[in-house]
Amino acid sequence: MIENVSSANLISLLIEYEQITREEIRTSTEPSEMIKLKVLGSKSKLSELTRALSKLPKEDRSRVGLVVNQVKTSIESELSKKNTEPVQSRNTFDPTMPGIRPPVGHLHIVSQAIMEITRIFERIGFIRVRHPEVDWDWYAFESLNMPLHHPARDEWETFFIKSQVPNSKSQKNTKHAKFDKMVLTPHTSNGQVREMEKRKLPIRMINIAKCYRRQIDVSHTPMFHQFEGLYVDKNVSIAHLKGVMDFFFTHFYGPGRISRIRPFHFQFTEPSFEIDVSCGACAGGGCRLCKDGWLELGGAGMVHPNVLKAGGIDPEIYSGFAFGWGIERTYMMKSGTSLDDVRLLYSNDVRFLEQF
Numbered sequence: 448m449i450e451n452v453s454s455a456n457l458i459s460l461l462i463e464y465e466q467i468t469r470e471e472i473r474t475s476t477e478p479s480e481m482i483k484l485k486v487l488g489s490k491s492k493l494s495e496l497t498r499a500l501s502k503l504p505k506e507d508r509s510r511v512g513l514v515v516n517q518v519k520t521s522i523e524s525e526l527s528k529k530n531t532e533p534v535q536s537r538n539t540f541d542p543t544m545p546g547i548r549p550p551v552g553h554l555h556i557v558s559q560a561i562m563e564i565t566r567i568f569e570r571i572g573f574i575r576v577r578h579p580e581v582d583w584d585w586y587a588f589e590s591l592n593m594p595l596h597h598p599a600r601d602e603w604e605t606f607f608i609k610s611q612v613p614n615s616k617s618q619k620n621t622k623h624a625k626f627d628k629m630v631l632t633p634h635t636s637n638g639q640v641r642e643m644e645k646r647k648l649p650i651r652m653i654n655i656a657k658c659y660r661r662q663i664d665v666s667h668t669p670m671f672h673q674f675e676g677l678y679v680d681k682n683v684s685i686a687h688l689k690g691v692m693d694f695f696f697t698h699f700y701g702p703g704r705i706s707r708i709r710p711f712h713f714q715f716t717e718p719s720f721e722i723d724v725s726c727g728a729c730a731g732g733g734c735r736l737c738k739d740g741w742l743e744l745g746g747a748g749m750v751h752p753n754v755l756k757a758g759g760i761d762p763e764i765y766s767g768f769a770f771g772w773g774i775e776r777t778y779m780m781k782s783g784t785s786l787d788d789v790r791l792l793y794s795n796d797v798r799f800l801e802q803f
């Protein structure tokens with residue numbers, strides 16, 4: 448309650464209130480109804496100043512009352528200005544401020560490796576192809592010189608699928624007369640005979656796909672990726688295989704990295720090899736990572752005549768080479784990538800994946 452106030456004092460209090468209140472309205476972020484209640488309502492300072500009019504000498508009341516009305520009108524006009532302003536133009540929004548960028552992801556390292564590997568082979572005429580990831584036993588094993596019950600099949604630790612044979616009268620028939628059962632492809636070699644069946648020679652395919660095996664430990668995952676190269680033409684020799692390997696290694700691993708082939712055994716290649724790449728950490732001199740200067744990459748070989756025959760190609764006229772390697776392993780062997788557990792690639796932990 449304002450006591451003992453003179454007319455002059457009340458006028459200056461009113462003018463001061465008007466200025467402060469207008470500024471407050473301009474900068475406030477509160478809803479306008481709330482501000483209105485605060486600055487013009489019955490509990491506002493303006494109401495208190497208005498009530499003080501009754502304490503003034505009678506002859507001054509109408510003069511000071513005029514000022515009260517002017518202050519009220521001025522505040523109301525400031526309030527109505529705020530109501531009609533578009534929200535964005537209020538002082539609280541600065542369009543020149545830099546925005547907040549949402550986090551942007553990137554391709555998974557396996558996808559990056561697939562793109563890089565594809566580009567390298569495309570430069571020497573290989574074409575990226577795709578074949579079924581759920582395929583018949585025939586393409587995954589039998590046509591690759593691995594008859595039913597052959598012990599070599601055990602190495603592929605395969606998932607077999609119960610699926611109905613197309614055009615079969617019995618719903619229970621899950622075994623095709625020629626193709627046998629369906630499998631989740633344990634390797635990309637199922638693409639070899641499928642590619643030959645297209646009857647387009649020469650073949651220069653690079654088949655990249657998901658593969659599945661009943662395995663899980665630091666160097667194995669139940670789902671992984673392989674890339675399979677197949678070259679079939681007249682007079683293809685081991686020298687061509689070696690040349691393609693060296694081309695790939697220098698472009699994927701860097702200049703100076705070379706390949707080595709060692710005798711091995713696969714049912715579908717003869718002769719068969721294991722391919723090693725010279726170690727990037729010690730440049731082939733021998734170190735903790737490689738021991739003897741070489742890192743083991745995967746299998747390759749000259750296509751077995753029985754496989755060419757299964758694909759309808761005459762092995763007397765044509766020959767070819769094939770190789771099939773794990774994308775994960777090939778990528779992990781790149782210099783500077785010290786991954787010691789392949790399972791991390793599929794853990795979906797963004798903190799891990801963001802590093803690549």
Ligand code: FA5
Pocket residue numbers: 602633634635636660662666667668669670671672673675713716744745746747748769770771772773774775776777789
């Ligand atoms: C094969 O799968 C043959 N098909 C390769 C081949 C093709 C040989 C053409 C000759 C001619 P192998 O079982 O060794 O071979 O597998 C090849 C590569 O796949 C391995 O070196 C490894 O890098 C990768 N690999 C195999 N199993 C797994 C797994 N469970 N997890 C991750 N990578 C795997």
